[in-house]
Amino acid sequence: MVNEQSKRKSGQLVVPGDRLGVIEEFTPGQGTYEEGGTIFSLTTGRALMDLLNKKVSVYPKAQVSAVPHVGSVVIGQVLEVQNKQATIRIFEVDGRSISGVFSGLLHISDVTQRYVESMYEVCKAGDIVRAKVISDKNRVLHLTTNDKDLGVVYGFCSRCGQSLAQKRFIMRCPECGNTERRKTASDYDKGEI
Numbered sequence: 001m002v003n004e005q006s007k008r009k010s011g012q013l014v015v016p017g018d019r020l021g022v023i024e025e026f027t028p029g030q031g032t033y034e035e036g037g038t039i040f041s042l043t044t045g046r047a048l049m050d051l052l053n054k055k056v057s058v059y060p061k062a063q064v065s066a067v068p069h070v071g072s073v074v075i076g077q078v079l080e081v082q083n084k085q086a087t088i089r090i091f092e093v094d095g096r097s098i099s100g101v102f103s104g105l106l107h108i109s110d111v112t113q114r115y116v117e118s119m120y121e122v123c124k125a126g127d128i129v130r131a132k133v134i135s136d137k138n139r140v141l142h143l144t145t146n147d148k149d150l151g152v153v154y155g156f157c158s159r160c161g162q163s164l165a166q167k168r169f170i171m172r173c174p175e176c177g178n179t180e181r182r183k184t185a186s187d188y189d190k191g192e193i
């Protein structure tokens, strides 16, 4: 009976104070609280009863709908750079923060109109970039920075970690004097992200 009830509720909209289950059944997860052995929703959102791990969570409604799709402008942090592509962890979509993990791929051919020899001239791990989703084929988000408003918005010195200052086409570290290259957005180091 208890399981029947849980299944019925999973994925459904709940409001703060809604009863989700008891601690004998579930571990209280994100967006829930426990009182006297009963688990309640802390927020308005969708309940997720993870029957495998016996955990109940509530994902806020606003965050559920902020999912990147083709045409979305996203902000993310560069996780890894290889010669021909960079992996970016997305944390904002169309001006709204998202929960959950989304990563996108920026391929060297989508960086800019001119020829780029290596991704290491475009961004480095730890940089913050603004990009646009151009494809979600096979559930992989492909990104582009081919626009003056897109590219690195905050870049960090790969030698000492300070934020780099931009002077024309050169990125210079005010701390250690190191110079680097980036494909920057037009509001580099000025914009609010």
Ligand SMILES: [Zn+2]
Binding pocket: 157, 158, 159, 160, 161, 162, 173, 174, 175, 176, 177, 178
């Ligand atoms: Zn430096």
